[in-house]
Amino acid sequence: MIRRSFLKTSAFGIGSTFVFKSHSAILENEIIQNGSTPLVISSYNGIRATEKAMEMINKGADALDAVIAGVNIVEEDPEDMTVGFGGLPNEDGVVELDSCCMHGPTHNAGAVGALQNIKTPSKVARLVMERSDHVLLVGKGALRFAKAHGFKETNLLTERAREQWLKWKETRDPDDNWFPPEIDNKGKAYKGVNYTYGTITCLGIDLKGNISGVTTTSGLSYKIAGRIGDSPIIGAGLYVDNEVGACGSTGRGEENLKNLTSFLIVELMRNGMSPKDACMEGIKRVISHAKTKELIKENGRPAFNIRYYALNKQGQFGSASIYGPAEFSVNDGNENKFHPSDYLYEWED
Numbered sequence: 001m002i003r004r005s006f007l008k009t010s011a012f013g014i015g016s017t018f019v020f021k022s023h024s025a026i027l028e029n030e031i032i033q034n035g036s037t038p039l040v041i042s043s044y045n046g047i048r049a050t051e052k053a054m055e056m057i058n059k060g061a062d063a064l065d066a067v068i069a070g071v072n073i074v075e076e077d078p079e080d081m082t083v084g085f086g087g088l089p090n091e092d093g094v095v096e097l098d099s100c101c102m103h104g105p106t107h108n109a110g111a112v113g114a115l116q117n118i119k120t121p122s123k124v125a126r127l128v129m130e131r132s133d134h135v136l137l138v139g140k141g142a143l144r145f146a147k148a149h150g151f152k153e154t155n156l157l158t159e160r161a162r163e164q165w166l167k168w169k170e171t172r173d174p175d176d177n178w179f180p181p182e183i184d185n186k187g188k189a190y191k192g193v194n195y196t197y198g199t200i201t202c203l204g205i206d207l208k209g210n211i212s213g214v215t216t217t218s219g220l221s222y223k224i225a226g227r228i229g230d231s232p233i234i235g236a237g238l239y240v241d242n243e244v245g246a247c248g249s250t251g252r253g254e255e256n257l258k259n260l261t262s263f264l265i266v267e268l269m270r271n272g273m274s275p276k277d278a279c280m281e282g283i284k285r286v287i288s289h290a291k292t293k294e295l296i297k298e299n300g301r302p303a304f305n306i307r308y309y310a311l312n313k314q315g316q317f318g319s320a321s322i323y324g325p326a327e328f329s330v331n332d333g334n335e336n337k338f339h340p341s342d343y344l345y346e347w348e349d
């Protein structure tokens with residue numbers, strides 16, 4: 001059951017919608033403004049991840065163990081079509097996964113890109129970090145490395161994802177040789193087709209005050225085989241500095257790759273900016289660099305969405321996206337719930 005926050009967000013700030021605030025509302029505002037630890041935050045699809053991670057942190061787990069265990073729930077869930085098992089495939093109908101993790105106390109990182117047949121790429125990313133001298137392994141090498149560590153291969157393409165992919169293939173070009181079961185798209189390619197950059201990121205501060213994070217995804221649906229997005233790239237899909245904070249992202253990876261915005265957002269926090277202001281500054285940077293015609297709509301607004309999630313050492317947190325409204329998952333040790341993200345523009349058709 002989704003519990004909605006009582007806080008209302010504007011494009012640039014958060015304010016209470018109540019004239020008379022309850023004691024718990026005052027407490028919550030204090031926590032948001034002053035910060036509290038331990039803390040776990042995640043993207044909208046990470047509400048089970050924040051719950052699991054906080055449960056582990058409260059028992060003394062390292063933040064990295066906790067956030068990876070959290071996202072494993074979503075990676076292994078066939079119902080989430082943006083992450084791990086059941087994720088939407090590439091244009092050839094093959095699921096290729098990207099993930100990275102970063103451990104604050106050691107400033108160490110590991111990542112995998114275009115990994116096939118393994119449900120939990122975040123676990124493999126962690127092994128790259130801990131059991132190799134490398135940071136990023138991709139494709140066949142990443143799969144061989146996973147198998148060397150005992151991972152079993154599984155077909156990650158569920159029937160639901162295959163059907164979506166087939167629909168995409170059959171409706172993308174009216175003149176090709178793939179016939180849809182019925183012509184219902186009236187010339188509009190993609191109608192009714194699930195098309196996504198969806199991803200999960202999860203960031204945590206443990207009882208020792210140490211910060212770690214993980215990002216994991218099946219990436220852009222129907223991508224060209226071998227395409228790797230921002231999610232496994234340190235500084236883009238995720239960045240952690242144990243003395244400052246952490247940032248993760250979801251959304252159009254290409255624009256994030258061109259700006260290394262998670263790194264930027266952590267640096268902005270180092271210079272004193274709050275997590276939510278730093279996230280919004282990151283959004284503005286991405287937009288200011290989006291100059292090619294494919295990235296700009298007729299009304300001048302971006303033709304894509306991207307979202308950042310950040311926390312700092314004090315346990316303050318925030319999130320911002322280009323389009324909203326949107327929510328993200330937060331567990332402050334007392335409650336596991338959705339919070340509103342800041343955003344620049346209302347969703348448009």
Ligand code: GLY
Nearest residue numbers: 219220229251253
């Ligand atoms: N942010 C996920 C991707 O672009 O692959």
